[in-house]
Amino acid sequence: MAVAILAVLGAAATPAGAAPQVPCYFIFGDSLVDSGNNNFIVSMARANYPPYGIDFAGGPSGRFSNGLTTVDVLAKLLGFEDFIPPFAGASSQQLLSGVNFASAAAGIREETGQQLGGRISFRGQVENYQSAVQELVSILGDEDSAATHLSKCIFTVGMGSNDYLNNYFMPAFYNTGSRYTPEQYAESLTADYSKLLQVMYRYGARKVALIGVGQVGCSPNELAQRSADGVTCVEGINSAIRIFNRRLVGLVDQFNRLPGAHFTYVDVYGIFDDILRSPGAHGLRVTNAGCCGVGRNNGQVTCLPFQMPCANRHEYLFWDAFHPTEAANVLVGQRTYSARLASDVHPFDIRTLARL
Secondary structure (H helix, E strand, O other): OHHHHHHHHHHHHOOOOOOOOOOOEEEEOOOOOOOOHHHHOOEOOOOOOOOOOOOOOOOOOOOOOOOOOHHHHHHHHOOOOOOOOEOOOOOHHHHOOOOEOOOOOOOOOOOOOHHHEOOOOHHHHHHHHHHHHHHHHHHHOOHHHHHHHHOOOEEEEOOOHHHHHHHHOOOOOOOHHHHOOHHHHHHHHHHHHHHHHHHHHHOOOOEEEEEOOOOHHHOHHHHHHHOOOOOOOOHHHHHHHHHHHHHHHHHHHHHOOOOOOEEEEEOHHHHHHHHHHOHHHHOOOEEEEEOOOEOHHHOOEOOOOOOOOOOOHHHEEEOOOOOEOHHHHHHHHHHHHOOOOHHHEEOOOHHHHHHO
8 A cells, every 4th residue: 555655646746766855854743753763762652563554565663553654745745765764773874864753652741641651752852853963063064064954954843742632631640631721731832842943943943844733632542532422523622722723823923033934834633624524535434433443433442462453444534543544644744745725734835845
């Protein structure tokens, strides 16, 4: 499956043999885009076992899907020949074309996801980026050369899902839900996010896409726990996320006042909403259950090692209790790269960002 999709994506974006549209692509995020960093960490948030990767050319890699993630799709659409490698184990040479810093269970807040064990928080990911920049300075000879190189790179940053899923809406482990109203929590998260994005900017990041938080309240896990009919999305969670996403739009506008900055926001929430309204038109049939998993909606426990997943994965929106299938990731990745609706992005899509 992945091979056929890659051929189509590559052909659609960049002619064979042509250089990528940008020289480098750096990725920050959580399990939606982790490509193996957590394989090297003592953590329950790992996906380096079957059936994860059942449709991925190399088998289980640490990606939390049956196949490609959204950033794999973006890398191909941007014309990269290979996927962007995880920072863990990347060579100095690979740093030149970008690495993936994402870590499953990570959040903007330092404590987010701690009940799952080790993870690299957004702060930790930014610190890893800072050390990568120092390495680039020594490879390229001086800071000016590194700054010029980095100013052409694409950066995608997708944080916040776990700050809701594995913090605010998990009162058994965290008290943020009783300490903050949804508005206060979104404000606090955005302030922390902004500080670390400023560090990235100071260290050369100029073309930055902030990936909004999706509809966590529609994931099989939340439907299993909190939805009476197992179909109706959990509005209490989704409404809190909409408040955070609105603040991200403001953050983008703020950063775009800085010299040379080209920040944009990708409305994954809205893209998911569009897919959920007409799944059939997007080739999907099952939107409220994982293709693999255990319990109600296949959402109470995530895919067990060597569990047999559903056969018709291309018709499922969700692969497991939390994460989309390759089919869904391709839909989201394509619209992130080239917006289908004006509301998909603010102010521009990744294809436009690459040209700036």
